[in-house]
Amino acid sequence: MKTSITRLLAGLALAGGANALLAAGAPAAAEPLAPAQVRLQVSAEAAGPVIEPTVYGHFAEHLGTGIYGGLWVGTGSTIPHTRGWRNDVIQALKRIGVPVVRWPGGCFADDYDWRDGIGPRSQRPVRLNKFWGMVPEPNEVGTHEFMDLVEQLGAEAYLAGNMGSMTPRALSQWLEYMTSDSRSSLAEERRRNGRDKPWKVKYLGIGNESWGCGGHMRPEYQADLHRQYVTWLHTPVVRVASGDGEGRDEVIDTLMARAGQDMDAITLHYYTVPGPSWEHKGSALGFTPEYWARALRGAMGIEARIEATRRIMDRHDPAGRVALYVDEWGTWHDPEPGSTPGFLQQQNSLRDALVAALTFNVFHRHTTRVKMANVAQMVNVLQALVLTDGPRMLLTPTYHAFDLYQPFKGATPLKLQLQTPRWGEIGKESGQDLPAVDASVARATDGRVWLALVNLDPQRPARVTANLAGPAEGRLLTAAAMDAHNSFSQPHALEPSRFEAPAASGGMVLELPPKSIVVVRVGEPG
Secondary structure (H helix, E strand, O other): OOOOOOOOOOOOOOOOOHHHHHHOOOOOOOOOOOOEEEEEEEEEEEOOOOOOHHHHEEEOOOOOOOOEOOOEOOOOOOOOEEOOEEHHHHHHHHHOOOOEEEEOOOHHHHHOOHHHHOOOHHHOOOEEEOOOOOEEEOOOOOHHHHHHHHHHHOOEEEEEEOOOOOOHHHHHHHHHHHHOOOOOHHHHHHHHOOOOOOOOOOEEEEOOOOOOOOOOOOHHHHHHHHHHHHHOOOOOOEEEEEEEOOOOHHHHHHHHHHHHHHOOEEEEEEEEOOOOOOOOOOOOOOOOHHHHHHHHHHHHOHHHHHHHHHHHHHHHOOOOOOEEEEEEEEEOOOOOOOOOHHHOOOOOEHHHHHHHHHHHHHHHOOOOOEEEEEEEOOEOOOOOOEEEEOOEEEEOHHHHHHHHOHHHOOOEEEEEEEEOOEEOOOOHHHOOOEEOEEEEEEEOOOOOEEEEEEEOOOOOOEEEEEOEOOOEEEEEEOOOOOOOEOOOOOOOOOOOEEEEEOOOOOOEEEEEOOOEEEEEEEOOEO
């Protein structure tokens, strides 16, 4: 789960910007800062294949209150639910069109026996969740429950298969249990457990983080093991190999060389950690401008990892058959004070929303290989879209970022040139300062052109001049404070607002507030 994040130079000294510095306890600037001048040149020519909707995928692991108490409340709960899945969370996720859900892990997957999660819930064994807090795992949510969840969401199922401690035969039997329409004993067992019609399982991960919690394997050994496991998969699925998560090119190189013909996709894990180390990741709230910049710099660092991975894949697979799945990504902060450390519960602020938007823009620039991504995680864990507390629920700024970017699902990215100044005193000597603005443009499936802009600067507005016909209409996400967030006492404190830019002669002009995300429908490139 860990990935190396470039540490920005300490001692960030940003001039002016009342709102951002007030959030950090510094005095307000005397006058507003002049806008950064940005020019955007958009072409009608496609920049790559379509943005697969599965790039906006999700990840739900048996970890903390992500499943139990988050998505699942049980069939006896007084909280409104449908067969145990809480209605308010499901409806919120349906509104953003969840395309795919990865389950049951994560590290949990490589200690998971699928047989623990079938049959009457009252008779299922209770196990210890050895990776996440050594807490009892009741197995109330198993195969039938998960497949009910994805059916309620209208999503595809992405199973993380256990290659760390389950035999190839057992993994093959799980697929047969789920997908066979025969009269085999496994298919009949499924029918006795309440499901007559077989399920469709589109994606199967062969292990998870095999270099770490999935077995601490050498890549050579993992490649051989991967080939062994897929030999027993007689059900048509997208075969996903566990790839890199530590910035080690040799993992991808070895797997592609030795097992590339036996996979349809390979994974990349990348977490944004603002702090100087995994032991000191930094707080989700109350951070300084330095930690704002660290997070955004770390988020943009995913592009270098994707590019390095793509180059290796291109050598071994010049036809581009094998896809790259970034099936774990997101921010990782220190746990919320008072929470159980192993539950990875953290608040979610405007900074997290910008991390999500910048990440989406990177994915849009790499559609040749990146065909799926899964944010970690859906509810109550890491960069969650939804937080719950008993019967209460709120939508996080990250949820709103996913909502803003919905028009990009299935859209075709367009070529663009962005001329933007840099900002901050974050390592000018080493070239580690940040762009003022990042952008993505795409033509949606209905032919309309959509533009996403992110103003990374927490203090200075930006004026973007683009060769696009106006007017522009869409939505804006911003706030006065860098760590603006929703709480259970104020669940609607940070939500998108309407954004408009009138038509102008000589090109469109968009005025971006500091620390903001804007997604608008625009006219054709000029």
